[in-house]
Amino acid sequence: MTGTMKGHCLCGAVSFEATVTKAESGVCHCEMCRRWTGSALVTVSIMPEDIRFEGAEHIRAFTSSDWAERAWCDRCGSTLYYRLTVDDYGPRTYAMALGLFDDPDAFPVTEEIFIDRKTSAYALAGDHRRLTEKEVMAAYGGS
Numbered sequence: 001m002t003g004t005m006k007g008h009c010l011c012g013a014v015s016f017e018a019t020v021t022k023a024e025s026g027v028c029h030c031e032m033c034r035r036w037t038g039s040a041l042v043t044v045s046i047m048p049e050d051i052r053f054e055g056a057e058h059i060r061a062f063t064s065s066d067w068a069e070r071a072w073c074d075r076c077g078s079t080l081y082y083r084l085t086v087d088d089y090g091p092r093t094y095a096m097a098l099g100l101f102d103d104p105d106a107f108p109v110t111e112e113i114f115i116d117r118k119t120s121a122y123a124l125a126g127d128h129r130r131l132t133e134k135e136v137m138a139a140y141g142g143s
């Protein structure tokens with residue numbers, strides 16, 4: 001399903017409306033995402049011009065690398081998004097946490113990255129693209 005999709009953090013202080021053009025999600029198993037979320041980061045890509053936030057004053061961001069930041073709600077701590085802070089890799093797309101959406105079932109997983117970094121504690125079912133760290137670096141040139 002595509003169109004206008006809504007979502008919010010656990011406490012509701014931060015909410016958003018996004019125009020979704022691709023109903024899919026991606027999973028990152030890199031060590032930074034693992035430590036940040038406690039498991040793996042599952043996100044939906046939204047173009048910067050396609051999202052409107054309410055309660056943006058509650059968004060805090062941690063600069064996790066020279067090229068990206070990771071944002072959360074300052075009231076409840078919910079993971080909000082990963083976003084590029086430089087223009088070197090294309091538009092500064094919001095990688096919005098899947099779990100924030102009111103209808104997370106609308107976004108089936110189409111790709112897992114850093115699959116060789118995934119903890120053996122779990123595995124996602126399904127027949128989708130799985131890229132190793134080396135393949136990600138070759139394809140995107142960053143993490």
Ligand SMILES: [Zn+2]
Nearest residue numbers: 009011073076
């Ligand atoms: Zn919150």
Ligand SMILES: [Zn+2]
Nearest residue numbers: 028029030033
């Ligand atoms: Zn990651």
